[in-house]
Amino acid sequence: MRTPQQPHYEPVSASPVKSFFVSMLTRDIRLEEAILDLLDNCVDGILRTNSHTSDTNRPYDGFGAEIQFGKDSFLIADNCGGIPWGLHNYAFRMGRAHDREADAPGTVGVYGIGMKRAIFKMGRHCLISTQNGDHRYEVEITPTWIDDEEEWRIPVSSAKKPLNQDGTTVFVGDLYPGIRKRFSDDAKAFKSELMNMVATHYAFIIDKGFAVRINGDVVKPRPTRLVFHKDAGKVPAIRPFMFRTKTDEGVEVFLAVGFTRPIPSQDEAQSEQEEKRYSSLDAGWTVACNDRAVLYCDRSELTGWGEAGIPRYHTQFTAISGIVEFRSDDASKLPTTTTKRGIDASSALYLQVKNKMREGMRIFTDYTNRWKGRAEESRRQIEAAGEPLAFEEVKARAETQGLRFAPTTRSIPAGLQYKPELPLPKRLEPRKRRISFVKDEEEVRVVAEYVLRDPDTDPSMVGEKCFDLVLKEARR
Amino acid sequence: MRHPPYHLRVNKAVDRLALIEAIRHLEKLDDISAYTYYGFGGPYLEEFRLLYELYPRMRMVSIEQDEETYKRQRFHLPCGTLRLEKAECGSFLAQYEPEDEKSIFWLDFTGLEYAHFDNFMTLLGKVATRSMVKITLRAEPQDYIGSDEAEELRLAQEFRRRFEAVLPDASASPPVGFRRFACLLQDMVQIAAQNALPGALPLMFQPVSSFCYSDGTGMFTLTGIVCARSEEFMIRSAFHGWQFANLNWAKPKVIDMPVLSTKERLHLECLLPCSGSAGAALREALGYLIDRDRRSTEAKLKQYADFHRYSPYFVRATP
Secondary structure (H helix, E strand, O other): OOOOOOOOOOOOOOOOOHHHHHHHHHHHOOHHHHHHHHHHHHHHHHHHOOOOOOOOOOOOOOOEEEEEEOOOOEEEEEOOOOOOHHHHHHHOOOOOOOOOOOOOOOOOOOOOOHHHHHHHHHEEEEEEEEEEOOEEEEEEEOHHHHHOOOOOOOOEEEOOOOOOOOEEEEEEEEEOHHHHHHHOOOHHHHHHHHHHHHHHHOHHHHHOOOEEEEOOEEOOOOOOOEOOOOOOOOOOOOOOEEEEEEOOOOOEEEEEEEEOOOOOOHHHHHHHHHHOOOHHHHOEEEEEEOOEEEEEEEOOHHHOOOOOOOOOOOHHHOOEEEEEEEEOOOHHHOOEOOOOOOEOOOOHHHHHHHHHHHHHHHHHHHHHHHOOOOHHHHHHHHHHOOOOEOHHHHHHHHHHOOOOOEEOOOOOOOOEEEOOOOOOOOOOOOOOOOOOOOOOHHHHHHHHHHHHOOOOOOHHHHHHHHHHHHHHHHHO | OOOOOHHHOHHHHHHHHHHHHHHHHHOOOOOHHHOEEEEOOOOOOHHHHHHHHHOOOOEEEEEEOOHHHHHHHHHHOOOOOEEEEEOOHHHHHHHOOOOOOOEEEEEEOOOOOHHHHHHHHHHHHHOOOOEEEEEEEEOOHHHHOOOOHHHHHHHHHHHHHHHHHHOOOOOOOOOOOHHHHHHHHHHHHHHHHHHHOOOOOOEEEEEEEEEEEEOOOEEEEEEEEEEEHHHHHHHHHHHOOOOOOOOOOOOOEEEOOOOOOHHHHHHHHOOOOOOOOHHHHHHHHHOOOOOOOHHHHHHHHHHHHHHHHHOOOOOOOOO
16 A cells, blocks of 8 residues: 655744734733833833932832823823833833843843833724933834734834933834724723722832823722731730742742721621722722732732631721832842732742732631621721821831741741731620610611600611610619 | 702702703704603702703603602602602612613712712713713712711721722811812712723713702712713713813812892892803892892802893792
């Protein structure tokens, strides 16, 4: 039998196609997140300059970015040092070459895709103008270049006008119809959402001096705050659980979890659930990598809720918030996803730290359960502790109060932790009994008006007053 | 349940008549008798009475959750075309399935809760195209002013937490002035509308009028139409030229009617409408001040000139 002759196989092409970068990669990221990627580039730019001061509390003072969007275009302009000509191969290439030398410490760009993905997400025409020292140049991406599968080089020209300060401007035009609609028909809602995302995800960076304006409005930071008793010697007292460590790979971790406000009464927790008042929005875990929040107020299993003995998130836990900070000079060691707005849940480092997050959280879920039904007493303790503090203030107060961080050599990861001693409720005396019941809201108001002359009185006070009156009557 | 005398509130009455005027403009596009009107009529069912006079064939539904008020409504039932529903607004909207039947909906809330925006968004997602939706909300900045700094901070935080999902800037405190507060509410309604009907969908919410007023309690109200994006020009054209049209989310117009006697009103009405400075012309016609000074008198009389056609007469009658 004759063996059929095998055809000659030519090598197949595995070269990339532009449409993969232009149309596919952009689907993995929300528009707001793509814009945050552009802000990340601004901050990375600051870290490459010599003029930022890493040893102060406000290393980004004097630096800022202005975002403007409308139905025809998007623009982001910063004064963050510009793109050094030496980085042009990285800044404009799709992806990061493996032999590229290390970037400035603290930057978050890892994959070399953020700026390009953001541009391709929005439109088909882009002009990037940048000034860094003696270099002043412009890079233009046109629809023709995008459609040409063969051409991978982008022309660069000298910028005509010098800028007052080194910085970069990214202009995107020829917007896609969906983007145009979001920038015009949905402009109010989109701006509100973007301001909210910048205020939360950039809270640490804005707090450290970076200024962001969106269509003319300054974004104010919205940091997560934790109650930390103002008196150093007071024990027991409301303070956060804190843990810090530094891994062998050089990643510094600091986490703090505690109360951000008084715990809700049963009525408040119930009404929040029923009325969907959204007041849970600032409860949960915020995870920051090199100052950028990659996860904001998460209340899922991703941050330990509802697993390994921790209850699922419920509105009764609306007062519990936590912050974890990861810092590394090498951004590839940080446990983030490629979008930099999510946690790599399989990261060994993150899984270890999550143990500590749960350990801290348990203290506060336990406190909430123990004080259930006595929210008023608990409220007084939490309010007596003073105003809640932002993350850096939490670290500073831990220092000034000289709290003892004990080594945790037996746990993984090893590190130093401060475990607060929270006030415990006195046990109800054995002869005392709790009474609770549910009545129609309007009827409660009628009774409140009758017994306390104020229809808006807290229902628990109305019930207690009724009991006292009847008891008095019964004892006559 | 106690109710303020809604039917005797002058500014509210003007707002109610402005709704009728908006419906008249809508009539340029559609046969109003094919619409169903839904509202929270309160114990006196005032707007239903008015609508029945003008559109006797229009079906109407009153939504009321309070048992006693519902009984009182049954007592006041003005016509056979009105159906009384005893239901909470959210539950009613969950069951509401208009399909292609057009609606005129007045979400006439007396308070300010996040749930009201939620109901508004649900409704925008359900009504048939070319339906009219009006939302009224409490606009009382005093509710967020505390007795001391700590209280004020707490109230501002509570406001931000409650309404974060629809605030233009979730870091900002609620404004102190009534008009600025009303502007903020309008921004919140606009964000809610854009969230409910984002640009990617073929439907949009086109505002047609917005007002703020106080009959003792500050209120903000906005009326708009859910329409196909391709119909935007047609809808705008139908309302174009209406003195009180607000087609571009401009600041809400203030309704602040002066209290005038019947004799004064009759004296002034023969001069209306008047071109130019209506406030000054009417003040001269009266020959005296009706408010604290000349400026505020002219402002009040300008209000009268603007809204006199909508202003009700309250007269003493013996049954």
